[in-house]
Structure formats: C-alpha cells, structure tokens
Amino acid sequence: MVALAGLLPTYIIRFSLLGIPINLFEILVITVFISAIWNKKSRHRLFSALRALPRSFTLFACLFLLSAVVSTLFSPVLRSSLGILKGWVVVPMLFGLLIHTADRKKVIHSLIMSGLVVALLGISQIDGFGRIQSIYDVPNSLALFLSPVFFIAFWVGMQQKNRFYQLASLIMLITIIWTQSFGAVVAIAGTALIGFLFTVRFPSPQLGRGLLARRREGEGRLGGIQYGLPLSALLLLMLFILIFAFFTLSGRIQYLVSPLIHQNTSNSATVRLQLWDIGVRLIQKNPILGIGLGQFEPAYQAELHALFATQANEASEAKSYKLIPEFVFRDPHNWIISFWLNVGVVGLVSFIGLNIVAIRRGGGRSATHQHATTLALISILIFGLFDTIYWKNDLSALWWLLTALSTKEQLIVD
Secondary structure, rough: OOHHOOOOHHHHOOEHHHHOEHHHHHHHHHHHHHHHHHHHHHHHHHHHHHHHHHHHHHHHHHHHHHHHHHHHHHOOHHHHHHHHHHHHHHHHHHHOOOOOOOOHHHHHHHHHHHHHHHHHHHHHOOOOOOOOOOOOOOOHHHHHHHHHHHHHHHHHHHHOHHHHHHHHHHHHHHHHHHHHHHHHHHHHHHHHHHHHHOOOOOOOOOHHHHHHHHOOOOOOOOEEEOOOOOHHHHHHHHHHHHHHHHHHHHOHHHHHHHHOOOOOOOOHHHHHHHHHHHHHHHHHHOOOOOOOOOOOOHHHHHHHHHHHHHHHHHOOOOOOOOOOOOOOOOOOOOOHHHHHHHHHHHHHHHHHHHHHHHHHHHHHOOOOHHHHHHHHHHHHHHHOOOOOOOOHHHHHHHHHHHHHHHHOOOOOOO
C-alpha cells in the first residue's frame, strides 16, 4: 500500500485489457484492493479505517460518488464518462481508502521519493530558459503534481530538520520554477503565507503592558513571539524576488502582460477568461446536473462556435472581449466551474465539504506530517483557481491521498 503512493506517475503507462482502456496505476490499485479484501487481517483494517473516518467526510464522499454516477448516466457520451468514473473517481477513492490504512510517514516518504525522481528528470531537461515538463505532456502538469509534494517535503524537512527532505524540496522547487507556471507561483506564495500563520503565536491582550516594557528594554522575544520580520519570511521574500527576476529574463512576465500592452494579443490568461466565461454560460444552461463527466470539451466547442456565429451575424459584438479561436480544452481551468459542470451542484458542494473536513481535521492536529498534508491540500485548491487540479489520473489520486492522510487518526496505524 505504501509503494502505491510512489507509483502515481505510472498512470502514463496505458494499455487495453479486454477492450477496456486502463493504465498501470489503476491495475496496481485494483490488485492491492482485491488482495486487501481477500486477506482477513487487511480486510479488518479497511473496515476499521472506514469506521474511523469522520461521519461528515463519509457522507460527503458518498454524495460525491453518487453525483459522479448520476452525471455518468446522464452523459451524452456514456462510454467516455464511464472511463472517467473508473479512472478519476472510483479507483482514486479506493486508493485513498488503502492509504488511510497505511503508515502515514512511510506514505509521505514514498510520495516525496516519487516527486524527487520526477523533479530530477525535469531538471535533466533544462536548456536555458525553456520550460520543462519531465514525464508529462505539458509543463503545467508537472507543476500541478510537484507543488503539493514540494510543500510536504519542505514542511516536514524544516520542522524535523530532515536534511534529505530539505534537499528534495529544493530540487522540486527549482523544477517548479523552470516550468514557469504562474499558477504554481501563486499557490506556493499563498500556501507559504498560510503555513507561516500556522507557526505564529500571537500575544493575548493581557500581555500588552509586558510587551511594551520588554520592547523598551530591547528584548526581542516574548512568549515565543519574534519581533521584526522572521528570517523565514525574509527568505521567502528573497525567493519570490528571484522568481520574478527569472520570469522576467525568460520572457514569461512579458508574455503574461502582453494583452495589456498590445491590442488583439491573446495568451494563456486571456484564453482562461474565455474558458471561465463559457464555463459559466454552460452552468447557467445546466445548473443542477452539469453537463456530464468529461463532456466539457465538446460542450465548450459547441458554445464557442455559437458565439462566433452570433458575433458574425449581429452588428454589435456578442462579448465584451474578443473571441479567441482556441477550441481544444478538456477542462475550464477552475475547480469550482469544473466540478459544477462535471458532477453538478451536489458534486461541487460535496467536494467543498470534503476539503473543509480534511483541512479542519488536519490543521487542528499538532502532528507535523498532518500539517504538511493539509498545506499540500490547500496549495492544490489555490492552484485550482487557475488550472485543472482533479480531473486527471494522478491528480485525482493525489487529492484523495492528501485527504486520507489529513483525516487520519493519530492512533490508527502509525
């Protein structure tokens, strides 16, 4: 079970089994799950793990699964939606349940090792300022996988002074920077701020006079409070200055701001605006059930063609911004729109509920590893405001892994 966490990237090894498209990671998860059910001791651990889950988490998980099944049944392309139900919902949920029974520290170590290998393969592709993608098809997919794993390695490494994890997090960070993913930078910055707030202890009002007295005497600490900007915050500030400089030298900044400078110029940012706009239009047409699992691309293409036709036939423009002839997108690049369209309003609410339960439970613990997985989960949600964070084999499995570890009781297993 522990090894499964390190084998997430094996989903890229795809083939067919009895005419059914499948990948190596799915085969491994299904095999391990069947073996666990078959073995009496492992079966007992699985049922114990289920009983140990917070009731609210179990309820939201059942609602999420139900909404995915309903969206599949109402999908206009049943075969495609069934494949997504298998690979992005059912198998990842089974994987999360298996992880919930495993040793947390060993799972995290396995995941970090996987991230390190993927990062090193990415670093081997560095050639000047070109974007790297490692084993993935695009750089953003690499950044999406590495960003949460980086936070786990960084947090555990710094809190427990683990030099190996610190080095691994540095290698992953360099790789993330070379993907030149703006969403990754925003996710790292936002999560770093939240992580910093985890470690700050604020004074109570009763300490006010003592605080002023000690400051007048020149003392720098009181009750665990460091006056002035902490060293970690200064290091983060320096890091983001270096990232900004790198993005400027690579031309990434100029690319992102080009639509503001040159009219009729489009880039990934303006395309995202169009994706979000059409995504909202599709929600307005299908507010309850969405459009079905994995049906965004054809629905988006049909809506965009309709908008082009409207714009061509009417004297006034149909939109407040120029339509961009970009048609090939599998996801609206925003997790709120994406979940609403894929699994309907019930699926969206249940996904939000699952995240709230996991973050509250993980953030409320004192364990370093649980805080690390909670921060990783937060980084995914921040990243997901600009990109696809779930509807992909490794990302859906990674999300269920993080929620499983965040909700895991301290006494079970470790």
